[in-house]
Amino acid sequence: MTVKVSMSVNGKPVSGEVEERTLLVSFIRETLRLTGTHVGCDTAQCGACTVVMDGRAVKSCNMLAMQAEGAELVTIEGIAEPDGTLHPMQEAFRQHHGLQCGFCTPGMVISAIDLLKNTPNPTEREIREQLDGNLCRCTGYHNIVKAIAAAAQTGGGVLRR
Amino acid sequence: MSATNFIGQSVKRKEDYRFLTGEGTYTDDVVLPRQTHACFVRSPHAHAKIRKIAKDKALKAPGVVAIFTGEDIAAAKVGGLPCGWLITDVNGAPMKEPPHPVLAQGKVRYVGDHVAVVIAESIEQARDAADLLETDYEVLPAVVNASVARAQGAPVLHDIAPDNTCYVWGIGDKAAVDKAFASAHHVTTLEFVNNRLIPNAIEPRAANAQYSRSDESYTLYVANQNPHVERLLMTAFVLGLPEHKVRVVAPDVGGGFGSKIYLYAEDVVLTWAAKQVNRPVKWTAERAESFQSDAHGRDHVTRAELALDREGRFLGMRVMTTANVGAYLSTFASCVPTILYATLLAGQYTTPLIYCEVTAVFTNTAPVDAYRGAGRPEATYVVERLVETAAREMNLEPAEIRRRNFIRQFPYQTPVALQYDTGNYEATLAEAIQAADVAGFPGRKAEAAKRGKLRGLGYACYIEACGIAPSNIAGSLGARAGLFEAGEVRVHPTGKVTVFTGSHSHGQGHETTFAQVVASRLGIAVEDVDIVHGDTGKVLFGMGTYGSRSIAVGGTAIVKALDKIVAKGRKIAAHLLEASEADIEFTDGVFRVAGTDKQAPFAQVSLAAYVPHNYPLDKLEPGLNENAFYDPTNFTFPAGSYVCEVEVDPETGSTQIVNFTAVDDFGKIINPMIVEGQVHGGLVQGIGQALTEACVYDTDSGQLVTGSMQDYCVPRADDVPSFRIGTKETPCTHNPLGVKGCGEAGAIGSPAALINALTDALGVRDLEMPATPQRVWRAANKKAA
Numbered sequence: 001m002t003v004k005v006s007m008s009v010n011g012k013p014v015s016g017e018v019e020e021r022t023l024l025v026s027f028i029r030e031t032l033r034l035t036g037t038h039v040g041c042d043t044a045q046c047g048a049c050t051v052v053m054d055g056r057a058v059k060s061c062n063m064l065a066m067q068a069e070g071a072e073l074v075t076i077e078g079i080a081e082p083d084g085t086l087h088p089m090q091e092a093f094r095q096h097h098g099l100q101c102g103f104c105t106p107g108m109v110i111s112a113i114d115l116l117k118n119t120p121n122p123t124e125r126e127i128r129e130q131l132d133g134n135l136c137r138c139t140g141y142h143n144i145v146k147a148i149a150a151a152a153q154t155g156g157g158v159l160r161r
Numbered sequence: 162m163s164a165t166n167f168i169g170q171s172v173k174r175k176e177d178y179r180f181l182t183g184e185g186t187y188t189d190d191v192v193l194p195r196q197t198h199a200c201f202v203r204s205p206h207a208h209a210k211i212r213k214i215a216k217d218k219a220l221k222a223p224g225v226v227a228i229f230t231g232e233d234i235a236a237a238k239v240g241g242l243p244c245g246w247l248i249t250d251v252n253g254a255p256m257k258e259p260p261h262p263v264l265a266q267g268k269v270r271y272v273g274d275h276v277a278v279v280i281a282e283s284i285e286q287a288r289d290a291a292d293l294l295e296t297d298y299e300v301l302p303a304v305v306n307a308s309v310a311r312a313q314g315a316p317v318l319h320d321i322a323p324d325n326t327c328y329v330w331g332i333g334d335k336a337a338v339d340k341a342f343a344s345a346h347h348v349t350t351l352e353f354v355n356n357r358l359i360p361n362a363i364e365p366r367a368a369n370a371q372y373s374r375s376d377e378s379y380t381l382y383v384a385n386q387n388p389h390v391e392r393l394l395m396t397a398f399v400l401g402l403p404e405h406k407v408r409v410v411a412p413d414v415g416g417g418f419g420s421k422i423y424l425y426a427e428d429v430v431l432t433w434a435a436k437q438v439n440r441p442v443k444w445t446a447e448r449a450e451s452f453q454s455d456a457h458g459r460d461h462v463t464r465a466e467l468a469l470d471r472e473g474r475f476l477g478m479r480v481m482t483t484a485n486v487g488a489y490l491s492t493f494a495s496c497v498p499t500i501l502y503a504t505l506l507a508g509q510y511t512t513p514l515i516y517c518e519v520t521a522v523f524t525n526t527a528p529v530d531a532y533r534g535a536g537r538p539e540a541t542y543v544v545e546r547l548v549e550t551a552a553r554e555m556n557l558e559p560a561e562i563r564r565r566n567f568i569r570q571f572p573y574q575t576p577v578a579l580q581y582d583t584g585n586y587e588a589t590l591a592e593a594i595q596a597a598d599v600a601g602f603p604g605r606k607a608e609a610a611k612r613g614k615l616r617g618l619g620y621a622c623y624i625e626a627c628g629i630a631p632s633n634i635a636g637s638l639g640a641r642a643g644l645f646e647a648g649e650v651r652v653h654p655t656g657k658v659t660v661f662t663g664s665h666s667h668g669q670g671h672e673t674t675f676a677q678v679v680a681s682r683l684g685i686a687v688e689d690v691d692i693v694h695g696d697t698g699k700v701l702f703g704m705g706t707y708g709s710r711s712i713a714v715g716g717t718a719i720v721k722a723l724d725k726i727v728a729k730g731r732k733i734a735a736h737l738l739e740a741s742e743a744d745i746e747f748t749d750g751v752f753r754v755a756g757t758d759k760q761a762p763f764a765q766v767s768l769a770a771y772v773p774h775n776y777p778l779d780k781l782e783p784g785l786n787e788n789a790f791y792d793p794t795n796f797t798f799p800a801g802s803y804v805c806e807v808e809v810d811p812e813t814g815s816t817q818i819v820n821f822t823a824v825d826d827f828g829k830i831i832n833p834m835i836v837e838g839q840v841h842g843g844l845v846q847g848i849g850q851a852l853t854e855a856c857v858y859d860t861d862s863g864q865l866v867t868g869s870m871q872d873y874c875v876p877r878a879d880d881v882p883s884f885r886i887g888t889k890e891t892p893c894t895h896n897p898l899g900v901k902g903c904g905e906a907g908a909i910g911s912p913a914a915l916i917n918a919l920t921d922a923l924g925v926r927d928l929e930m931p932a933t934p935q936r937v938w939r940a941a942n943k944k945a946a
Contacts, residue, residue, distance in 0.1 A: 103363045
């Protein structure tokens, strides 16, 4: 049994025929071929699949594609400027070496933007507590925390879309 | 500093843009035309005979392309997975090497063991069909604990090892060590468990295999740390394929930490199956599969003793370790608890006599192999827990007992085979003590006590052997492979450079660090150098990335190739400048005739090599492309001093790391930013081992209890602190860059420092890892009672 789903992704209307059980992350990765959104744990623990849905960071491995019907999504591919200029959060991660293997990075960047949107001037403790939903095995979080703190001063909590 | 010397500069990473924008290409991102999807059917039992597998129902399910079981693999004469290191038993016999089939042959030996593969048009169809595969098991008693597995009457995993023992291996002069103990002033004894860990790179293992009938060739995309080794093992030992017909590509890889070194059953099955179905076959592990079937790490039980004289000088060390290797021997399983462990037991100290005996045991658990540090964290834990405990027992300052025993003369031959080339242990310890403000600790402890909290301070002074290894020495110790590295420097006509390296980067930042080395040597911009790795179709050869070897071995291979480039460039320049080759100097990217203003920039020489109109063609080939293989003459020996300060809440048992200071000596550092990042990540993996992570199997059923991210606690951001990092540079004496390697240090030194701090805070002799709030609370309150 397939269903048609339609939504906006990175400012463009998209639609596709999916099985009812198709997860949102599968729709993004397999149907739309936006492979920057990753699957790390299948159980909504690691946050590598985090995308923005209607202004909120959500874990796309933990919901059905059907649940995003009509929603406005932003994936990591839609974070930078159209000319390729990095978003302040992406730039802060680069400047502060907040990424190593890069696998958790898309979800981490999106969660970090959401974090600053909700808490514009976080303390280190607040950053660490609010990053609870994203796992990184490479960086030990030290430089991710630094990057987010720095991005708080450069507009890191504002999403273009 | 020269404008083109990038050594020691924190150049921002070349790889970051693609990872930050979602443009990385990991194995699961690779989509091949007509690809099919594989689902592996795994054993739900820890130990069972397979009575029957009925495919009929599953074969009829929608979208199913093929189903293969152990019988199909056996009929096709697909070999088993090899072990790359032969360990010889104390009785002189080779270790027991039971068959390691890629799909189970009549018996399964751990939960997650590979039973069958279902290949279908979509992954959902493959999973649906897998549910319909009828497998009838006769469940057997299981054993997950190594000491239980050695007991009389324990379930037997493999016929060739009726006592479940793979080997008993020893190093050192036991009689002399026993004598030293007999006359010692003091003996410190500890018994502890080095807990089993599950690596959990955030990218799960994945592979996509393709076969082409037109030229009978294969391409395997795989999340792997050493694609040439993967190809060599698979073609030569398992599938018997012509090596030149197999291309292995390890594209962007989302973390490895050792777990992606090995040739896994899935890689072989997919490659073989791609030919059978004549279509690409893709598989990506679910996290549950990663937990069950990625090679695990550690899992030692050890009794360790240190003999000391009246002044606290170490006279001898005696270590008996039982290592759980799991159900089968993974690729490098045998050398981790022996060659990479016992040889590090001298630590930073002059202990003259050391004996270590290791018993490796098969159990009904996932295979255990190298995980970040691989043997060296276990050795450091033994040494540094013993040393700290001895200091407390003898009423010596923990720093002082270390100073009394530090090695100060180099080179230093340890009693356990290694020869350290250089080090400066006192300096790293002094810097760590200062950075950690150890002098202020009593005041902080008193202040914490007023709040009802317990503060403790612990040290760890680790050493590791990296840059593995001189091939001939490794060979004499049982290695079945060489351990050199290869590099190729391809100078393009315009003077831009592409470098091909056998090292693989899966987070370490080689594309930047190696480019800094090349740019500095050729006097060009870092942007003018690209590093290519991870593709046997492009890179000439490679032994890959593990054991913190990339810069020391892979980097040196590139330097050797650069030497050849510069040497040839001098010849070309001599011709262009009508001078004698001996008079040509090369600095800052310019060839000059010494003492004159005649010069030719690197790009002009490069162009001349490819447009050889004015060129000594009678003496010199055109082109500017060189490669080199480098086999090191010794290991490198990074070392450092860590100081950890914790605060325990005795009411809840929660532990807060209030200060963690790490001062490491990695020799020459190319990119400090990247090196610090490696230390941070290592520290948190070590802290994870000490505080939060434990792989638990149910002792009766053999089921994996910690089989998901909800059950196995990978540290989160709020579990760990920020760090104080320092470095000392004592250059390695035997490679041209003076580098030692930095990838594993944090994970090696931190568990001992943390447990030393916790035992200090709690006033207890020992505390088992992971020191969960429950264990800490019990220790705190047992003492109070």
